[in-house]
Amino acid sequence: MSARSDALAEKRELAGEGVGAGWFRLQHKAAPYLFVAPFLILFLCFGLWPILKSLILAVYATNGPKSAVFVGLANFRFLMADPDFHTAVRNTLVFTCWSIFFQLPCALGLALLLCARWVRARELFRLAFFSPNLLGQVFVGVLFSVLFVPQYGLLNHLLHALFGIALDTKWLSNPALVMPALVLTSLWMYVGFNMIYFLAALQAVDRDLYEAATVDGANGWHQFFAVTLPSIKPVAVFVLITSTLGSFQLFELPYIMLRNTAGPDNSGLTVVMYLYNTGFITGDLGYASAVGWTLALGMLVVSLVQLKLTRAMKGVGD
Amino acid sequence: MRSFPFGSAALAILGLALASGLWLAGHPIPSKKATLTLWTFADTHYNFYKEAAPEFERKHPGTTVELQLVSGQAVTSRLQAAFWADLDVPDLVEVEISSAGSFFRGPLKDVGFLDLTDRIHRRDPVTGKALWDSMVHTRFSPYTSRGRIFGLPHDVHPVQLAYRRDIFEKEGVDVAKIHTWDDFIKVGRRLTIPNKRYMIELGDGDGTNLEMCLFQRGGGYFDAQGKVIFDNEVGLQTMLWYVPLVAGPKKIGNTLGGGQILTRAVEDGYLLCLVAPDWRTKSFEKDIPRVGGKMALMPLPAVTPGGPRTSTWGGTMLAITKHCKHPDLAWEFAKHLYLDKEGLAERFRGTNILPAYRDAWKQPAFNEPRPYWSGQRLGSLYAALAPQVPVQYTSPLVVTAKGKLSEALVACVQQYNTHGAEGFEPFARARLKLAADQVRKMIARNPY
Numbered sequence: 001m002s003a004r005s006d007a008l009a010e011k012r013e014l015a016g017e018g019v020g021a022g023w024f025r026l027q028h029k030a031a032p033y034l035f036v037a038p039f040l041i042l043f044l045c046f047g048l049w050p051i052l053k054s055l056i057l058a059v060y061a062t063n064g065p066k067s068a069v070f071v072g073l074a075n076f077r078f079l080m081a082d083p084d085f086h087t088a089v090r091n092t093l094v095f096t097c098w099s100i101f102f103q104l105p106c107a108l109g110l111a112l113l114l115c116a117r118w119v120r121a122r123e124l125f126r127l128a129f130f131s132p133n134l135l136g137q138v139f140v141g142v143l144f145s146v147l148f149v150p151q152y153g154l155l156n157h158l159l160h161a162l163f164g165i166a167l168d169t170k171w172l173s174n175p176a177l178v179m180p181a182l183v184l185t186s187l188w189m190y191v192g193f194n195m196i197y198f199l200a201a202l203q204a205v206d207r208d209l210y211e212a213a214t215v216d217g218a219n220g221w222h223q224f225f226a227v228t229l230p231s232i233k234p235v236a237v238f239v240l241i242t243s244t245l246g247s248f249q250l251f252e253l254p255y256i257m258l259r260n261t262a263g264p265d266n267s268g269l270t271v272v273m274y275l276y277n278t279g280f281i282t283g284d285l286g287y288a289s290a291v292g293w294t295l296a297l298g299m300l301v302v303s304l305v306q307l308k309l310t311r312a313m314k315g316v317g318d
Numbered sequence: 319m320r321s322f323p324f325g326s327a328a329l330a331i332l333g334l335a336l337a338s339g340l341w342l343a344g345h346p347i348p349s350k351k352a353t354l355t356l357w358t359f360a361d362t363h364y365n366f367y368k369e370a371a372p373e374f375e376r377k378h379p380g381t382t383v384e385l386q387l388v389s390g391q392a393v394t395s396r397l398q399a400a401f402w403a404d405l406d407v408p409d410l411v412e413v414e415i416s417s418a419g420s421f422f423r424g425p426l427k428d429v430g431f432l433d434l435t436d437r438i439h440r441r442d443p444v445t446g447k448a449l450w451d452s453m454v455h456t457r458f459s460p461y462t463s464r465g466r467i468f469g470l471p472h473d474v475h476p477v478q479l480a481y482r483r484d485i486f487e488k489e490g491v492d493v494a495k496i497h498t499w500d501d502f503i504k505v506g507r508r509l510t511i512p513n514k515r516y517m518i519e520l521g522d523g524d525g526t527n528l529e530m531c532l533f534q535r536g537g538g539y540f541d542a543q544g545k546v547i548f549d550n551e552v553g554l555q556t557m558l559w560y561v562p563l564v565a566g567p568k569k570i571g572n573t574l575g576g577g578q579i580l581t582r583a584v585e586d587g588y589l590l591c592l593v594a595p596d597w598r599t600k601s602f603e604k605d606i607p608r609v610g611g612k613m614a615l616m617p618l619p620a621v622t623p624g625g626p627r628t629s630t631w632g633g634t635m636l637a638i639t640k641h642c643k644h645p646d647l648a649w650e651f652a653k654h655l656y657l658d659k660e661g662l663a664e665r666f667r668g669t670n671i672l673p674a675y676r677d678a679w680k681q682p683a684f685n686e687p688r689p690y691w692s693g694q695r696l697g698s699l700y701a702a703l704a705p706q707v708p709v710q711y712t713s714p715l716v717v718t719a720k721g722k723l724s725e726a727l728v729a730c731v732q733q734y735n736t737h738g739a740e741g742f743e744p745f746a747r748a749r750l751k752l753a754a755d756q757v758r759k760m761i762a763r764n765p766y
């Protein structure tokens with residue numbers, strides 16, 4: 001398109017259409033900025049400005065944005081010694097670890113299964129595994145809070161029948177069981193979503209590599225580690241990073257499942273929930289901004305470490 | 319079109335964007351025509367106000383009232399955000415008791431509600447009576463900050479126990495002989511069958527019921543000056559008494575959750591007694607209709623013989639925001655909703671909520687027998703207990719304090735479940751202090 005219009009402009013200039021050609025050149029130069037302008041304006045107003053504002057707020061003790069007292073780094077110092085923040089970080093990290101070390105292998109396993117030629121009705125299974133993701137976190141939260149109900153809940157009845165677990169097991173009011181309940185719910189919701197990425201990557205692996213490996217005498221495990229994993233590495237790294245960042249931002253699921261609370265003994269308190277509570281329930285926007293910036297820095301560091309560890313920067317670039 | 323360098327598709331998009339922008343600019347969102355806007359979070363309140371509003375509009379020609387039902391959690395966050403941004407602030411708003419304190423943060427001049435103190439204490443030139451004289455005084459304290467009243471109390475919310483009368487009769491329990499918690503626990507130990515039937519619905523995962531017991535004993539989260547007190551001797555004794563009711567082998571209390579689960583638990587006789595503030599009795603009538611006529615109410619057992627036979631759970635205030643352009647009219651509307659005796663009688667029939675306006679309690683509606691409650695006169699029972707309703711003070715950090723008490727409870731329950739009574743008292747004392755100290759630290763950060 002650009003080459004065509006350039007040629008057109010050149011032709012008109014040669015034809016001596018002076019004013020017309022000038023106007024055309026102006027349009028040509030301005031049009032890209034015009035198209036980018038709506039996004040840019042919205043981003044500046046609702047993206048960059050709030051980010052900068054939150055950075056300023058983080059060094060103030062606030063009562064809403066109107067009355068603020070400069071406190072320097074006091075918010076960050078308080079944060080470092082705040083046991084609730086520590087709990088929130090610990091819970092978030094535990095959830096993130098489960099997401100990475102349990103959910104992603106499950107997603108990859110499912111993708112490998114659904115790639116196998118002997119599995120029938122693969123499309124149906126793909127849809128079935130992916131469909132929970134079409135529901136919102138709020139809906140899933142409500143659904144699972146009913147499943148986890150003590151005495152009358154479906155899950156307890158199933159576990160009671162299979163393993164003799166007490167019917168009145170309180171998944172959402174026993175601090176030791178809250179995190180497993182959240183992990184299970186999140187697994188149901190997101191395993192299919194991550195599976196789709198892995199599935200796409202697996203389908204793109206060159207079949208010739210497997211044939212060559214078979215000729216060389218490689219068994220299934222060898223093929224998986226020597227062919228499959230290296231081939232899907234860029235996608236795996238992408239899924240790993242997005243899952244980690246998504247887990248760091250966990251909010252709706254525990255908020256709904258634990259009925260707008262952080263659960264017993266703060267067992268479902270996540271960093272984002274803590275940010276919300278301090279900002280919008282307690283009204284301390286300055287402290288909430290400090291929490292937000294600490295979370296953002298944490299996410300940046302973790303992402304960089306992940307990229308470094310997986311040597312993906314080079315891999316993806318390649 | 320030909321001269322546009324990026325092709326017809328891009329030009330069409332640009333044209334559409336410009337056209338829609340111009341259309342939006344030419345059709346601004348119509349400004350609200352209502353003179354007064356009120357937010358409420360309870361559908362029972364909303365339904366009653368919807369019926370009461372037209373009469374107010376008739377009495378005040380030219381006035382229009384707009385009612386909005388907003389979810390309880392959203393009232394706090396939306397209203398807070400609206401105050402900060404000066405946008406979409408209602409003229410009047412009902413705020414739940416546990417969130418009210420969070421609006422009193424910062425200097426008094428920055429509180430977003432009108433100070434109603436003078437209006438409440440102002441004496442009527444004809445009767446010589448102030449509104450203060452006709453209300454239950456203890457209900458103002460949760461809506462008071464630094465001596466100034468920012469909300470009109472909607473209710474009193476005394477607490478009784480709702481029980482399965484049919485099962486009690488079958489088991490030979492005479493509730494008239496239950497005077498104290500000791501009497502109640504004795505019966506509870508006999509009737510409780512672990513994992514099958516529990517004497518009372520009491521939670522071990524959050525402090526809602528513990529809080530009610532704390533109030534009954536004269537304790538609370540904060541004192542009148544806003545100092546944290548839930549780790550004092552009253553708080554400790556309440557915790558030491560409460561935990562064995564919900565933990566360990568001799569527990570008589572349990573909870574499964576709300577909604578349909580509670581319905582099943584009561585219908586099945588899994589829970590025999592329920593903590594019943596007045597508002598909850600209406601929920602039981604609606605949600606558990608099958609036990610109608612089999613339920614009855616008894617006063618809360620006293621802590622010591624002759625002690626208060628009630629406590630309190632929940633509450634609502636009506637506040638006028640500083641953004642209100644017609645504060646006097648808003649005050650009239652508040653009085654119309656909260657102080658009209660006939661209206662309050664109707665409200666009681668619809669919600670079972672005892673108003674904080676004592677003069678209304680003489681209305682016949684408060685003395686009507688209720689078939690669901692085995693013919694008991696609900697209003698009279700609650701009204702008789704209302705003067706004993708304990709006081710509760712608030713703070714901007716009341717939500718945090720509630721969370722911390724819940725954390726202490728959960729820790730104590732775990733300790734009691736694993737170690738029993740041995741070493742429980744020092745553990746509970748230390749855990750309560752830790753929780754209270756965290757709130758104190760947060761209060762100390764406040765630079766205002």
